[in-house]
Amino acid sequence: MQTAESSASTPSAQKLADLYRYWGRRQTPGDDPGMDLLRDLYDGWSQFAVEAEGVSFTTVDDDGVKGIWALPASPQKGAILYIHGGGYIGGSANGHRKLAAHIAKAANVPALVLDYRLAPEHPFPAALEDSVSAFEWLIGLGHDPATLAVVGDSAGGALATAVALHRKDNGLALPAAIATLSPFYDITATGRTFDTNAGKDAIASDRSTISGLHALLLGEGITPENPYLNALKADLAGLPPVHIAFGGDETLLSGGEDFAELATTKGVDVELVVYPGQQHVFQMLAGVDSDADDSIRRIGEFVRRHIGA
Template structure:
């Protein structure tokens, strides 16, 4: 990564009025506007989908049927974002992996506190499988809080003994709502995307009584029986330890896991693949992982 590339991203973030810890209704509008500058390529088709009661958007290649399905959960600290706001990174993943991607509109806090997001994820997965899709032709994926939703889904499936997807892909997952990782302070100066103060406010929105934060943190769930997982994270993230500790817990649970750390990269840096060399390379690795997991 060149210094110029990194500084361009830093300036873009500094010039944005988005405040992850700000008033929810104002920040939702800004969040959508910020991500709207990622255009959807002409060679993909976006259509509305519904799995049970849960809606979303299906992203497909225009000229060829994708192999398998990625069930994707957007980021936004459990209170922001939508299926539409994730179209930039989702379309990129679909094109590189030659796969269909369904990005899901799960319910958001504080109107719908925990475990509403996980409940919607489970309902969407069950609806997808009920439509005739083979679980072994599904990869569950998510970014940031969406990574936490994806992991919560997998833990719920394991607990109930339901068929697992082929694999899981997690971009900078937020899985510890107790905010107990050392990187919360150790990486605070380096992370110009996310702050502990902002996350603390979003935790209160999501769980209400913070004494329940650990119970709603998928990091501390029983992770036995989960599918092969790729975790990608940047070394400059306050959420770095969410990924490193998750990888360690997956290893302890006998789950095949790859922890992919990119030096000096920021939160969900893959979204900058068009202008950031390391992000481009990381997205290629992620797409290869998905394509390999879904090969017939």
């Protein structure tokens, strides 16, 4: 594990924490705000990042795959499948397009920012099915899996890992690399940082925040022990290299640490970088916070290194 030098005291970092606390106030326990409001709140993630200069966007709606291409000006060979976060119940390609654009620029390859079906209307494994289909769609465009990376934040980080696990379990060619930003590996909220970081994490301050999602996202016959939902219960042997970035104040941090340890013991090449004092998916501060920019730079270098771009 690497501990990055952090600038978490910057005003931009505090604004992200304030946004998360605002979300919490709008989601008072026992007061159902409705899914439309929740999703509007999650799309507020996009307000901080600046636009990635030189990256353009096109809409995708083809063969059941929906999303947005983030296209660097002069991309090299390869592509990224970017899977957004939002607890499986929110988030969108549009709300994450600026973050994905910065990563696409750093890696200098196009990124498909996927819109997948959300729970509770479409409980898990619908999100995984859509993510797997999108990866196949990229192959159908002519991309060799060895030139593809799967990247995601929060629930999208867990889905990015699950895409590779699903392909491995089915004997299919794997992506060249997986990069995850604050991945939602600890779906059971049993990790030790739920105790040590309870007073620091502004979005998931206690276990009830996570356990409350289960009734919304679990499809018939699916439990929190499902290995495609809970990578800590999966056989990680044979996965491609994995980069994991976390904020040091996250309650989900120990899930990333445990995943890194489990994967490493199975022979997987894992990079885990922790930014002290930072919040969940702090990379949403792209262009306005030095930690976010450093993390995105590292992810871009990691992707380029493994896809040969």
